Amino acid sequence: MDWLEQELRSALARKEPPPGFADEVAGELAGGARTVVAWPSRVTGRWLAAAAAIILIIGGGVGYRRHRGIEAKRQVMQAFAIAGGKLNHLQEHLKEVSQ
Amino acid sequence: MTASVLEPPAQTAVEFAGLMKQHQAMVFSVAYHYLHSRDLAQEVAQEVFLSLHRNLASIQSPAHAGFWLRKVAVQRSIDEGRRRLRRPQVALDDVAEPAVAAAASSGDPMLGETLRKLIATLAEAPRMVMILRYQEDLDPVEISEVLEMPLATVKSHLQRSLALLREKLARRGLGER
Numbered sequence: 001m002d003w004l005e006q007e008l009r010s011a012l013a014r015k016e017p018p019p020g021f022a023d024e025v026a027g028e029l030a031g032g033a034r035t036v037v038a039w040p041s042r043v044t045g046r047w048l049a050a051a052a053a054i055i056l057i058i059g060g061g062v063g064y065r066r067h068r069g070i071e072a073k074r075q076v077m078q079a080f081a082i083a084g085g086k087l088n089h090l091q092e093h094l095k096e097v098s099q
Numbered sequence: 100m101t102a103s104v105l106e107p108p109a110q111t112a113v114e115f116a117g118l119m120k121q122h123q124a125m126v127f128s129v130a131y132h133y134l135h136s137r138d139l140a141q142e143v144a145q146e147v148f149l150s151l152h153r154n155l156a157s158i159q160s161p162a163h164a165g166f167w168l169r170k171v172a173v174q175r176s177i178d179e180g181r182r183r184l185r186r187p188q189v190a191l192d193d194v195a196e197p198a199v200a201a202a203a204s205s206g207d208p209m210l211g212e213t214l215r216k217l218i219a220t221l222a223e224a225p226r227m228v229m230i231l232r233y234q235e236d237l238d239p240v241e242i243s244e245v246l247e248m249p250l251a252t253v254k255s256h257l258q259r260s261l262a263l264l265r266e267k268l269a270r271r272g273l274g275e276r
């Protein structure tokens with residue numbers, strides 16, 4: 001083996017990972033197990049609650065607009081009915097005058 | 100061998116810890132020398148051991164565990180390198196060296212750093228070939244098995260990389276002594 005290969009072996013010698021590496025892996029393994037047991041997690045629960053609130057707000061808004069539409073339609077129909085009645089009454093009055 | 104050495108749950112935990120202690124320097128170093136980032140190397144090494152834990156049932160012997168870990172460490176490092184979409188540019192100047200294993204360097208620290216920087220400039224295949232040759236002390240046949248690469252290609256990468264390193268060192272006035 002020549003000098004370069006010897007230097008390469010030194011330069012690429014194995015290095016230990018930072019202290020606490022094994023504990024981090026163990027923590028990841030334990031964390032994975034907790035995630036399975038505790039579903040939905042606190043974070044997941046928060047997201048679910050936020051999503052439910054958004055759906056309620058949007059749903060409420062849509063419902064309110066629909067209710068207002070129905071009410072407006074009812075008022076218009078009522079106005080047509082009144083106007084129609086008055087027109088009929090006027091038409092009858094004109095017939096009487098012409099006779 | 101057909102039976103798993105890691106069947107009973109309590110024994111599994113003990114043996115997993117043992118395997119990790121035995122191989123963590125190898126796994127971390129493959130990723131570190133390939134990616135040239137301690138943080139990335141730590142992430143990759145962590146993934147490799149989590150993957151080992153998921154696949155313990157398929158591990159047939161301690162030797163198989165070592166081979167499996169090396170292969171997965173190599174593949175994950177290459178994947179991570181591709182995912183980052185950047186060649187590991189030399190970022191070692193302002194990064195402290197990790198703790199060196201007891202049997203490590205007796206060489207020139209300055210030259211060692213230069214060599215690591217030069218290896219970081221190699222393309223992915225020759226870079227990994229050099230790491231497996233000089234970090235893991237694998238012969239070309241073993242390297243071709245780990246990388247699933249033709250033996251002739253492995254030998255070619257080794258020869259070309261060594262020639263390139265010699266040339267670059269000579270240009271820096273760090274030639275043969």
